[in-house]
Amino acid sequence: MIISDQELEVLINDVYEYYGFDFSSYSMASFKRRVDRLFQLDGFKSFPVFLSKIRTDPEYFKRMVEEITVNVTEMFRDPLFYKVLRTEILPVLATKPFIRIWHAGCSTGEEVFSMAIMLKEANLLHKSLLYATDISPAVLELAKKGVFPLRMIKQYSENYIASGGKEDFSRYYIANYGSAKFGEDLIERMVFSQHNLVSDRSFNEFDIILCRNVMIYFDKDLQERALELFDGSLSKLGYLALGTKETIKFSALQTKYSQLNKEKIWKKLR
Amino acid sequence: MEEAAVNNNFKVLIIGGSAGSLEVLIRILPQLTAIPFALVIVLHRKAGDDSMLEELIAAKTTIPVMEVDDKTPLVPGSICIAPSDYHLLFEKDDILSLDASEKINFSRPSIDVSFESAAEIYGSRLTAILLSGANSDGTNGAIAIKNAGGMVVIQKPESASMSYMPNSAIQNMVPDYILDVDGILDLIHNIVP
Numbered sequence: 001m002i003i004s005d006q007e008l009e010v011l012i013n014d015v016y017e018y019y020g021f022d023f024s025s026y027s028m029a030s031f032k033r034r035v036d037r038l039f040q041l042d043g044f045k046s047f048p049v050f051l052s053k054i055r056t057d058p059e060y061f062k063r064m065v066e067e068i069t070v071n072v073t074e075m076f077r078d079p080l081f082y083k084v085l086r087t088e089i090l091p092v093l094a095t096k097p098f099i100r101i102w103h104a105g106c107s108t109g110e111e112v113f114s115m116a117i118m119l120k121e122a123n124l125l126h127k128s129l130l131y132a133t134d135i136s137p138a139v140l141e142l143a144k145k146g147v148f149p150l151r152m153i154k155q156y157s158e159n160y161i162a163s164g165g166k167e168d169f170s171r172y173y174i175a176n177y178g179s180a181k182f183g184e185d186l187i188e189r190m191v192f193s194q195h196n197l198v199s200d201r202s203f204n205e206f207d208i209i210l211c212r213n214v215m216i217y218f219d220k221d222l223q224e225r226a227l228e229l230f231d232g233s234l235s236k237l238g239y240l241a242l243g244t245k246e247t248i249k250f251s252a253l254q255t256k257y258s259q260l261n262k263e264k265i266w267k268k269l270r
Numbered sequence: 271m272e273e274a275a276v277n278n279n280f281k282v283l284i285i286g287g288s289a290g291s292l293e294v295l296i297r298i299l300p301q302l303t304a305i306p307f308a309l310v311i312v313l314h315r316k317a318g319d320d321s322m323l324e325e326l327i328a329a330k331t332t333i334p335v336m337e338v339d340d341k342t343p344l345v346p347g348s349i350c351i352a353p354s355d356y357h358l359l360f361e362k363d364d365i366l367s368l369d370a371s372e373k374i375n376f377s378r379p380s381i382d383v384s385f386e387s388a389a390e391i392y393g394s395r396l397t398a399i400l401l402s403g404a405n406s407d408g409t410n411g412a413i414a415i416k417n418a419g420g421m422v423v424i425q426k427p428e429s430a431s432m433s434y435m436p437n438s439a440i441q442n443m444v445p446d447y448i449l450d451v452d453g454i455l456d457l458i459h460n461i462v463p
């Protein structure tokens with residue numbers, strides 16, 4: 001390790017003091033690696049220089065948040081998960097007059113656009129609102145545009161088909177100079193805003209909350225707090241969807257939920 | 271927290287490998303019955319191969335094979351396998367964490383990531399075995415384990431179907447043992463609580 005435990009503690013404290021972002025309850029093993037990686041990536045020679053850059057340069061802090069959080073995402077990531085959404089969850093949501101969805105930790109938006117495409121195909125998009133939030137302003141700026149690298153589209157169309165998509169995927173975007181721009185009709189139903197799962201509160205009641213591959217970077221206590229936040233933001237019989245290797249099994253809340261088959265989707269019972 | 275650490279002072283055996291390592295495990299695992307330590311296996315595997323590896327390994331042993339989700343507790347007497355497409359990390363309080371960040375050494379799970387992280391938490395309670403493979407993943411991790419006071423065992427390159435991985439480690443650090451498969455088995459039998 002390049003940065004010592006003590007230095008890491010100083011950094012976490014300073015970031016909290018200067019910017020109000022609290023990373024103290026992140027999974028330390030992974031968080032340390034991220035900080036080390038950034039330190040090396042940006043060619044810092046000493047910890048004090050690194051720390052002072054973070055403290056004095058808000059633009060650099062923004063970069064730090066972007067780099068320290070893991071932002072990798074895909075459209076229709078884990079296609080079988082989307083298949084279950086499509087075949088088992090959307091038909092239930094369809095009976096509601098209005099559908100509210102929260103993508104917590106949406107990163108650059110691929111997950112939100114995937115959901116919007118499925119809603120559109122189920123003829124539900126017009127009565128849905130997709131709230132997409134993330135701690136990192138940098139990824140939200142990208143997400144809002146609905147523009148993804150064209151080189152990824154082959155993979156995304158394969159995922160789309162594997163998730164049960166029947167349309168020609170190319171009808172959803174316009175290719176231009178190496179990028180694929182997704183339709184305004186999808187973007188119209190989305191609301192993007194910055195929201196920190198560590199410190200911000202519930203802002204609405206939802207029929208389904210997706211928080212996939214976000215809480216793996218939290219320690220157990222913070223996971224529990226985030227789960228409580230989701231629990232307080234879910235309507236009765238609402239759904240909570242996590243990443244393929246995430247579970248609420250270790251949480252006190254699990255008794256209030258029942259899991260759908262083997263998928264990482266839970267239904268709130270009461 | 272102090273108390274928990276004292277009560278659960280178990281040892282951890284971590285095995286890392288790539289091409290040619292599964293055949294070694296398939297020879298070793300049926301010979302192990304009850305193990306007094308926690309066994310963690312980190313193999314390079316195809317993305318999205320889901321639970322194939324877990325099933326294969328579970329079929330070769332009577333020791334319980336855990337399904338590893340994020341924050342699964344590590345318990346002695348069981349086997350945990352790093353899932354495909356995630357790095358496997360160790361937290362305080364004997365908890366496993368997963369991480370889907372960039373590949374390291376073209377690999378996710380990466381052996382270096384797990385070895386380095388295990389070294390930090392388990393120090394001298396850790397034994398690592400690095401098996402056959404065709405890349406240099408594991409070398410840095412083996413160095414970290416030695417520095418933290420753990421034991422490092424490398425599969426004898428001549429006994430490995432891919433000698434690159436063990437050779438890379440041997441050229442860059444001094445392991446405690448270099449052993450063929452029978453030697454590795456003896457060593458595992460001699461890990462006492």
Ligand SMILES: C[S@@+](CC[C@H](N)C(=O)[O-])C[C@H]1O[C@@H](n2cnc3c(N)ncnc32)[C@H](O)[C@@H]1O
Pocket residue numbers: 069070071072073074077104105106107108111133134135136139195196197198211212213214217243
């Ligand atoms: C790996 S991405 C997940 C993207 C998408 N949900 C998926 O599964 O593909 C994790 C996201 O969580 C965000 N994140 C990390 N800490 C957060 C926090 N405290 N509050 C909200 N979002 C956070 C990161 O900025 C990052 O964009």
